[in-house]
Amino acid sequence: MAQVEQRYTRARRALVETLVSAGRPLSIAEILAATPAITQSSTYRNVTALIDAGAVRRVAGTDNHSRFELAEDLSGHHHHLICQTCGHVLDIAASPWLERALAEAARVAEEDTGFSVDDHRVDLVGTCSQCRRDGHR
Numbered sequence: 001m002a003q004v005e006q007r008y009t010r011a012r013r014a015l016v017e018t019l020v021s022a023g024r025p026l027s028i029a030e031i032l033a034a035t036p037a038i039t040q041s042s043t044y045r046n047v048t049a050l051i052d053a054g055a056v057r058r059v060a061g062t063d064n065h066s067r068f069e070l071a072e073d074l075s076g077h078h079h080h081l082i083c084q085t086c087g088h089v090l091d092i093a094a095s096p097w098l099e100r101a102l103a104e105a106a107r108v109a110e111e112d113t114g115f116s117v118d119d120h121r122v123d124l125v126g127t128c129s130q131c132r133r134d135g136h137r
Contacts, residue, residue, distance in 0.1 A: 006049050006050075006052070006053045009046070011038050011042055011043075011046050012046050012049065012050060014035050014037070014038060015031065015035065015038070015043065015046055015047065015050060015056075016050070016055065016056075016070070018031055018034045018035050019031075019056065019068065019069055019070050020070065021034075022034065023091065024069070024089060024090050024091050025059040025061075025067035025068060025069040025080070025089040025091070026067055026068060026069070027065045027066070027067050027068075027087075028040070028043060028044065028047070028065070028066075028068075029065070030067075031043055031047070031068070047068055051068075054071055054073070055070065055071055055074060056068050056069065056070060056071060057069060057070075057071050057072075059080060059089055060123075061082050061087045061089055062082055062083070062084045062087055062125060063086075063087035065087060067089050069091070075091075077094050077099075078091045078092060078093060078094055079091075079092050079093075079094055079098075079121070079122040079123065079124065080092065080121075080122070080123045080124070081123075081124050081126065081128070082123050082124070082125045082126075083125075083126065083127055083128035083131055084125050084126065084127060085127055085128070085131040085136045086128060086130070086131050088128050088130075090128070092124075094122075098122070102120050102122070106120065
C-alpha cells in the first residue's frame with residue numbers, strides 16, 4: 001500500500017483480516033457484522049482506500065450489493081459461484097482445464113480483434129445449496 005501513499009491503519013488491517021478469514025467475497029453488511037468495532041462510514045472509506053491501493057477488489061453479484069475480496073495478487077487466482085436467489089458468492093479454484101481453454105479463447109480474441117487480454121474472470125451463476133434446500137431453483 002505504500003506505493004499509493006496509503007497507511008495500513010488498524011481499521012484497514014481489521015478489514016483485510018476479516019476478508020482473509022471469510023475466504024469468500026463479503027458485502028459491506030457482512031464486513032460490518034464481522035468487524036463491529038469499525039463504523040459503517042469508516043468501512044466504506046477504508047474499503048475504497050484498499051481498492052485504490054490494489055489490495056481489495058469489488059465483485060459484482062446478481063443482487064444490488066457489491067462484495068469485496070482480497071486482490072488475486074494476495075489471495076491467488078480463482079473464480080466465483082454466484083447464487084441468483086440470495087446473492088451469496090463463493091470462491092472456487094481455477095481448474096487447469098478451464099484455464100487452458102480460457103487462455104486459448106484469449107489468444108483467439110487477441111488474434112481476431114487486436115485487443116490485448118491481460119486477465120479474465122469467470123462467474124458461474126446458479127442456486128446455492130442453502131437456497132436449493134429452501135425450495136428455490
